[in-house]
Amino acid sequence: QQPVQSPQAVILREGEDAVINCSSSKALYSVHWYRQKHGEAPVFLMILLKGGEQKGHEKISASFNEKKQQSSLYLTASQLSYSGTYFCGTPYNQGGKLIFGQGTELSVKP
Amino acid sequence: EAGVAQSPRYKIIEKRQSVAFWCNPISGHATLYWYQQILGQGPKLLIQFQNNGVVDDSQLPKDRFSAERLKGVDSTLKIQPAKLEDSAVYLCASSFWDQWGETQYFGPGTRLLVL
Numbered sequence A: 001q002q003p004v005q006s007p008q009a010v011i012l013r014e015g016e017d018a019v020i021n022c023s024s025s026k027a028l029y030s031v032h033w034y035r036q037k038h039g040e041a042p043v044f045l046m047i048l049l050k051g052g053e054q055k056g057h058e059k060i061s062a063s064f065n066e067k068k069q070q071s072s073l074y075l076t077a078s079q080l081s082y083s084g085t086y087f088c089g090t091p092y093n094q095g096g097k098l099i100f101g102q103g104t105e106l107s108v109k110p
Numbered sequence B: 001e002a003g004v005a006q007s008p009r010y011k012i013i014e015k016r017q018s019v020a021f022w023c024n025p026i027s028g029h030a031t032l033y034w035y036q037q038i039l040g041q042g043p044k045l046l047i048q049f050q051n052n053g054v055v056d057d058s059q060l061p062k063d064r065f066s067a068e069r070l071k072g073v074d075s076t077l078k079i080q081p082a083k084l085e086d087s088a089v090y091l092c093a094s095s096f097w098d099q100w101g102e103t104q105y106f107g108p109g110t111r112l113l114v115l
Helices: none
Strands: A004-006 A009-013 A018-023 A030-036 A043-049 A054-056 A060-065 A070-075 A084-091 A098-100 A104-109 B005-007 B010-013 B019-024 B031-037 B044-050 B053-056 B065-068 B075-079 B088-098 B101-106 B110-114
Touching (some): A004 A084, A018 A084, A018 A104, A030 A060, A030 B101, A043 A060, A043 B101, A054 A060, A084 B101, B005 B088, B019 B088, B019 B110, B031 B075
Parallel strands (some): A009 A104, B010 B110
Antiparallel strands (some): A004 A018, A030 A043, A060 A070, A084 A098, B005 B019, B031 B044, B065 B075
């Protein structure tokens, strides 16, 4: 029931765009995105609801494909500060505890 | 606004010893979580509290792990006795609910190494 993230890792140059996907085998009600830098706590980025509404980061957006039970996180014009491991979390049931994916490691180079 | 506080930040112990971690959630957050994060993996839920009651401890290895949240604020997680495979980062998170659902905020974690 753990969501599956892809790709596992991505390397970008500053200013490039990236997409991180989060897929689930069960119905998704919402997807929560976090970024974790090495040795630090995961930091909340955004919540994406099933209807497409989203709360969170100004420079990061996400989409929800209900047919595929997949969410995609879009990082545009990446900055060095975007480097880290991105985790998606999906509620175990509607409004329940989060189950996290295995993470996507993003490295932004100058 | 102060974030989630955890201590200690690092702990090294030998197997079969005991260890305890402390968490102080964000003021006003009724829900508190303990997660275990093994290197290279996502956080895995150990236990969820709502105020001072346990909501979900299905993933907690109860033969060696215990947790409590007295007075519905601070929480402690204990491991006794520790095994090598308990080496991980232990994250505490607290959350609030709004029209968007539940938003969790994580503490800095305690990095445990069992030798």
